[in-house]
Amino acid sequence: MVLRVSVGIIGAYSLKYESRSQLEAWDMIRESIKGVLNSVDKGIDPRDIELVIVSNFSDGYGNLLHSGPLAVDYLGNPSAKAFRVENACVSGSTALYIAYNFLKAGLARNALIVGFEKMSTQPSGSAANEILAKAAHPLEIVAGASFAGLYALIAKAYMDKYGLKEEDMALVAVKNHENAVRNPLAQFRRKITIEEVLSSQYVAWPLKLMDSSPLTDGAAALIVSAEPKMYTDTPAYIKGISMAHDKPGVFQREDMAMLRAIKEAADNAYRQAGVTARNINVFEVHDAFTIAEIVIYEMLGLAERGKGASLLKERTVWFDGSHPVNVSGGLKAKGHPIGATGVGMLAEVFWQVRGEAGERQVKDAEIGLVENHGGTGATVVVTILSR
Numbered sequence: 001m002v003l004r005v006s007v008g009i010i011g012a013y014s015l016k017y018e019s020r021s022q023l024e025a026w027d028m029i030r031e032s033i034k035g036v037l038n039s040v041d042k043g044i045d046p047r048d049i050e051l052v053i054v055s056n057f058s059d060g061y062g063n064l065l066h067s068g069p070l071a072v073d074y075l076g077n078p079s080a081k082a083f084r085v086e087n088a089c090v091s092g093s094t095a096l097y098i099a100y101n102f103l104k105a106g107l108a109r110n111a112l113i114v115g116f117e118k119m120s121t122q123p124s125g126s127a128a129n130e131i132l133a134k135a136a137h138p139l140e141i142v143a144g145a146s147f148a149g150l151y152a153l154i155a156k157a158y159m160d161k162y163g164l165k166e167e168d169m170a171l172v173a174v175k176n177h178e179n180a181v182r183n184p185l186a187q188f189r190r191k192i193t194i195e196e197v198l199s200s201q202y203v204a205w206p207l208k209l210m211d212s213s214p215l216t217d218g219a220a221a222l223i224v225s226a227e228p229k230m231y232t233d234t235p236a237y238i239k240g241i242s243m244a245h246d247k248p249g250v251f252q253r254e255d256m257a258m259l260r261a262i263k264e265a266a267d268n269a270y271r272q273a274g275v276t277a278r279n280i281n282v283f284e285v286h287d288a289f290t291i292a293e294i295v296i297y298e299m300l301g302l303a304e305r306g307k308g309a310s311l312l313k314e315r316t317v318w319f320d321g322s323h324p325v326n327v328s329g330g331l332k333a334k335g336h337p338i339g340a341t342g343v344g345m346l347a348e349v350f351w352q353v354r355g356e357a358g359e360r361q362v363k364d365a366e367i368g369l370v371e372n373h374g375g376t377g378a379t380v381v382v383t384i385l386s387r
Ligand code: COA
Pocket: 089, 124, 125, 128, 132, 147, 148, 188, 203, 208, 209, 210, 212, 213, 214, 215, 288, 289, 332, 336, 375
C-alpha cells in the first residue's frame, strides 16, 4: 500500500569537489554524514533515521566495499538498516528513488543518503578506461570503448543529422565553467573561452578534453523525510521522481542522436508534478560530455529536436537566462565523482529552491529539476523538487 505522505529533503551537505583529496574514502563518508546531520534546521536525532543508502560506483577507486554498516556506525544509530547501491553515474539518484519509495510505503520515516567516490587513487587511463568503461554494454567493453568514445559516437550522429558544430558544443563548457566560478564547492573555478575549448586535445573526435567532465574526488549527503515539517519549515518536496531505461549499447539504438530514456523519465516526472519544462526555474543535468547537455535540453522539452544549441546562443540556459542549466558548474566544471554526483546535483537543487545557494542563487527559484543518468543514458532518473 502506498501512503499519502509528502516526502521531502530536509538536509543536504557536500564536500568541496577536488582533484586529489587528502581524505580517504571512509573519511569522506564520515564528514558528509556529520555535515548533513548538522544541516537540518530543527535538528534530527540519528535514532529517527531508520534507513541508510550509500551510493558508490567502484571499489576500484576508493578501496572500500560494504560501506553500509560503516555509514550506520558514523550515523550513530545501530538499529538503522543500510546497503550500498551501484547504478553507474546515476547511483545517487537511484538511492533517492529507493529511499522515496521506502518512505512512501511506510517502511521508514527518515532516510540518510550518502554518495562518494575517490577517483584520484588511479591514474586517469585506468580510472576512465578500465574502471568506468565497465558500465557500458558488454560488446562495447570487449571492443575497448571508453565513455569519451561512446559519447563521441552520439556527437557524430547528432552533427551529421542536425549540422551541429564543435564550437556549439564548446559553449556548454564555457557556460558551465563560468557558473562554477560562483560555486565554492566546484573542482574548476576558472572561466574558459571557446578558443581554449577548441584548442584542447582531442580525447575522442569530435570531443576534446574541455568537452569532458573530469575525474573527481567528492562526497555528498541528503536526509529525506516522510514527516519533513517536523525537521524544517522549508523542506524541498519531491513532486516527481521517475526512472527509465534505454538499450545499454549506443550501437543498439535506432536513433543515436537522442537519449530516449531521458524523455520518458522526464515526461513521467512532469506528469507526477503537474508541470512542464516551462515551469521549472532551475535545472541540474548530466553533462558528462558537452554533447550530452545539448541532447538533454531536447529530451527535457526545453528545445525541439535538433535545436538544443540555440538555447546556448540565445542565452536561455545561462545563469541570467529564463531556464538556467547547471548553475553549479555541472559535471563539466563542478566535477563528476560518480557515486556522489547525483547526490550533489540533488543537494544543489535543494539549496536553490530554499534560496540558500549564495552567489549562484537563481532569483525566485521555486521548482527545480535534476536529470541524472548512467552509462550513455541507459538508466535515467529525473527528479522534480519544489518548495
Ligand atoms: N576539464 C577541464 N580541465 C581538465 C579536465 C576536464 N575534464 N581534466 C583535466 N583537466 C585539467 C587538469 O586540471 C590539468 O590542469 P593543470 O595542468 O593546470 O594542472 C590538465 O587538465 C591535465 O590534467 P590531467 O589529469 O593530466 O588530464 P588527463 O589527460 O589525465 O585526463 C580526461 C583528462 C579528459 C581524459 C579525463 O578527465 C577523463 O577521462 N574524463 C572523462 C571521465 C569520464 O568518462 N566520466 C564519465 C562520464 S560518463
